[in-house]
Amino acid sequence: MQNNLFRTLVSVEKAAELIPLGSPLLFIGSCFADNIGQRMVDARFPTLVNPFGVLYNPVSVADALDSIMDLNYISEEDLVERDGLWHSFMHHGRFSSHDASSTVRSINDAIIEAHDFLQDAEFLFITFGSAFVYEHKLLQKVVANCHKFPGGDFERYMLEPDELVEIWKDLIVRLRVFNPGLKIIFTVSPVRHLKDGAHGNQLSKAVLLLGIDKLLALFEKLDYFPAYEIVVDELRDYRFYDKGMTHPDSVAVDYIMSRFCESRLSREAQNYYKEVSKIIRAREHRASGHNTPAYRQFVSRTLADIHDLSIRYPAALLEQDRQWFQSILEHLDDDENAG
Structure with missing residues (x-):
């Protein structure tokens, strides 16, 4: 069954000038x-x-x-x-x-x-x-x-x-x-x-x-x-x-x-x-507060994702996210060294 069978689908024409990544x-x-x-x-x-x-x-x-x-x-x-x-x-x-x-x-x-x-x-x-x-x-x-x-x-x-x-x-x-x-x-x-x-x-x-x-x-x-x-x-x-x-x-x-x-x-x-939605979700993630291998892996994987996106989409504003997760990783390293 078609999804629009019981509704009126509003036609939205594609704009003549589309928004490129990086446009203010x-x-x-x-x-x-x-x-x-x-x-x-x-x-x-x-x-x-x-x-x-x-x-x-x-x-x-x-x-x-x-x-x-x-x-x-x-x-x-x-x-x-x-x-x-x-x-x-x-x-x-x-x-x-x-x-x-x-x-x-x-x-x-x-x-x-x-x-x-x-x-x-x-x-x-x-x-x-x-x-x-x-x-x-x-x-x-x-x-x-x-x-x-x-x-x-x-x-x-x-x-x-x-x-x-x-x-x-x-x-x-x-x-x-x-x-x-x-x-x-x-x-x-x-x-x-x-x-x-x-x-x-x-x-x-x-x-x-x-x-x-x-x-x-x-x-x-x-x-x-x-x-x-x-x-x-x-x-x-x-x-x-x-x-x-x-x-x-x-x-x-x-x-x-x-x-x-x-x-x-x-x-x-x-x-x-x-x-980029996965970066947004990762930023919103509330950690348990424990320095576990799983959480370290999560932070490291997110940093790798940010790096990958930054390479493929140079106009994306991801530097603050990189710094955010990098600071978390450094904090985890400090805790581990202190222990």
Whole structure:
């Protein structure tokens, strides 16, 4: 029996420009960008994921990219304080701290890192999560994160597709001037924003899809990866969601990742992605703490695997893994000599 007999298989065309091993990749947008981007980080691709933290709406993603290109540093005057923590409305809560200068420093460091990375990036993956935005009434600016400030401080509304297009058509031109070789791939997050209501969530996703489709019609060499359609139309079952019934679970992300790899990675990069998984698993292995012959053999075998991969895939970023296992082996040798 065919595996797709009782489902609609979403067609994912192979990209015109495939990702070779060693290409710098920048992922920005919703938490789904975190999921897919982290898989590429784990596979030791040169990857930067959400330098401003998770961003859900198209306005905030655009603002982040503008800030990155222009090196728009922030100062303590740009921060707001609540419950003893200093926040930036334009950044995720991971930057918030009890010390305003520390918050400013960590945000500006992230801006510098992202600016340098974007200059050399070959692929930019943009994931929109929701078309609903929160505009701060006093600042008259859409925020990336409300940081639990009172709801009355904000006006909430849904973007229109043409508003999305108006913002992004200028930004795409700027990105191509900033980095002429940059390839841009859009996705829509399959994460369900049920706080907008089931109907509101569908309307929001429709705005994002329509806006992206219009951008694809305006520009050449833009791409779209159908992560949303794969989850909604192909998997379409709650068993592929986590306990909260809003986020795709690890099985769904694994499946989306497999479709991504076969349609977006070069043949060499696909082969490497499969082979490096054993290094990832070895790094995650929790040893018993005993200096046994079996564990020494495991570490030595992993070092040999890393060496083999490094020879066959010179662009792979495996040096930290080699140092990690080499230090373990040296520690085991020291213990044995001490005994």
